[in-house]
Structures are given as structure tokens and as C-alpha cells.
Amino acid sequence: MEKARLCFITGGVRSGKSSFAERKALEYARLMEGNLQYLACGRASDAEMGERILRHQKDRLRSPITWETSEYATDITRIAAKVDSDSIILLDCLTTLLDNELFGPGVPLEAEFLHSIQSKIITDIEELRKQIGCLIIVSNEVVQEPFFQNELLHIYGRMLGTLHQTIVGQADEAFLVESGIPLQMKG
Numbered sequence: 001m002e003k004a005r006l007c008f009i010t011g012g013v014r015s016g017k018s019s020f021a022e023r024k025a026l027e028y029a030r031l032m033e034g035n036l037q038y039l040a041c042g043r044a045s046d047a048e049m050g051e052r053i054l055r056h057q058k059d060r061l062r063s064p065i066t067w068e069t070s071e072y073a074t075d076i077t078r079i080a081a082k083v084d085s086d087s088i089i090l091l092d093c094l095t096t097l098l099d100n101e102l103f104g105p106g107v108p109l110e111a112e113f114l115h116s117i118q119s120k121i122i123t124d125i126e127e128l129r130k131q132i133g134c135l136i137i138v139s140n141e142v143v144q145e146p147f148f149q150n151e152l153l154h155i156y157g158r159m160l161g162t163l164h165q166t167i168v169g170q171a172d173e174a175f176l177v178e179s180g181i182p183l184q185m186k187g
Contacts, residue, residue, distance in 0.1 A: 003129040007136045008167050008174040009182070016180035018092055021138045022059060024175075025090045028134045029065050034086040037132075038069040039079055041097040073100040077124045080131055087132040094139035094167070097121065098160055109155060118159055122166055137167060141176070 007024060011017040029036050042052070057069070070079045076097065083089065091097070101117050102109075129135055142157060168174045173187030 003126070004132045005134040006125075006129060006167070006171045006173075007134065007187075008139070008164075008171040009136065009177060010139045010141050010164065010175070011177035012141050015177045017138050017140075017175075017177040019059070019180070020175065020177050020182045021090055021092065021136050022063070025088050025134075025136055026063065026065055028088045028136070032086070032088065032133050034088045034133045035084075036063070036065055036067045037079065037083055037087050037089045038067045039076060039089050039091045040069060040071045041073055041076070041091065041093060041100060042071075043073050043096075043100070073097075075124070077127050080128065083128075083132050085131065085133055088134040088136070089128060089132055090136045090138070092138045094121075094137050094163060095142065095160060098156070098163065102156065102159070109152070114155065114159060118162060118166075121163060125167065139164060 005028070007021075007028075009017050009021045009024070025036055028034065068082065070082060072078050074097070076091065079089065098117070098121065101121065102114075125135065125137070139160070142160060168186060171186060174185045175182045176185055177183070
């Protein structure tokens with residue numbers, strides 16, 4: 001079976017990448033005559049995150065095409081029961097998904113576990129791509145931030161960078177969004 005089209009969108013915090021990703025999803029939905037699925041990985045862990053989630057929900061309500069929203073902080077393949085070959089999934093966001101998969105209660109951050117998390121995320125993405133028409137993945141460019149004084153953040157940054165490289169290697173298109181301006185890097 002052919003794998004779905006893959007679009008990767010990254011950028012700094014508050015760069016406009018989610019808004020661009022939603023516009024890109026609408027473009028694909030019109031082109032492919034598909035249905036829109038929003039796969040939210042965020043948790044309302046504080047007031048700011050709660051406000052961001054509400055803003056994204058309101059943005060999708062104003063969309064000319066209806067979005068079906070699924071909220072899965074981990075194990076993203078659970079959306080499989082709700083999608084078909086006409087589905088365009090916007091996964092927002094890889095950074096949050098990695099956080100959720102990686103930093104569970106009492107989880108030891110040993111090399112084998114770290115590798116298993118990376119493999120799980122890539123495998124889950126590949127499984128979704130077998131069932132749908134298009135997958136758009138949003139992520140953050142946190143490796144540009146000066147956080148390497150902390151070993152845990154260094155591990156996280158390396159893992160995210162590896163995930164980005166793997167996903168972009170498979171992607172049909174890749175964009176970097178800065179100040180609301182998308183720069184096409186691949187495709």
C-alpha cells in the first residue's frame with residue numbers, strides 16, 4: 001500500500017506554524033477532496049497551555065471545512081479507528097508528543113528506553129501513513145535554544161533533532177515558519 005503524503009512544518013515558539021499548518025491542511029483537503037482530522041497531543045497543563053488549546057479550537061471552528069478533533073497525548077495510532085484513505089491528519093505537535101511519551105512518571109531515561117521512544121514515534125507515524133491520504137506534522141525548533149547546560153534537555157534536544165531528520169527524510173514537503181512566513185525547505 002502506498003504511504004500518505006507527508007508534510008513537515010517546524011519553527012520557533014509562536015512563529016505561526018500551527019496557523020500555516022491549518023491552511024496547508026485546508027489546501028490538501030480541497031485538492032484531495034478529503035476530510036480534516038486534527039490530532040492534538042497537548043495537555044492543558046497550565047493556564048497558558050489551556051488558552052492556546054482554546055485558541056486553536058476556535059480557529060478550527062471558523063474553518064470553511066469541518067475538522068474532527070482527536071486528543072491523544074500518547075499512542076497516536078489510536079486515531080486509526082476514526083480515519084480512512086481520504087483523511088488529512090494534522091498532528092500538532094511532535095514536540096509535545098515526545099514530551100508526553102518521554103516524561104512519564106517514574107520512567108528511567110536509559111539509552112534503551114530513549115531509543116524505544118524514538119522508534120515508537122516513527123513507527124506510529126508510518127502506521128498512520130498507511131491508512132490516510134496526507135499527514136502534516138508540526139514541531140518546534142527547540143535545538144536553536146541555549147539549553148545544553150542541562151543534561152536532560154540535551155538528551156531531549158538530540159532526540160527531537162533525530163526525529164526531525166528522520167521525518168524530513170521521508171517528507172514530501174518541509175517548511176520552516178519564521179514570523180508567520182513559511183519558507184519551503186523541501187518539495
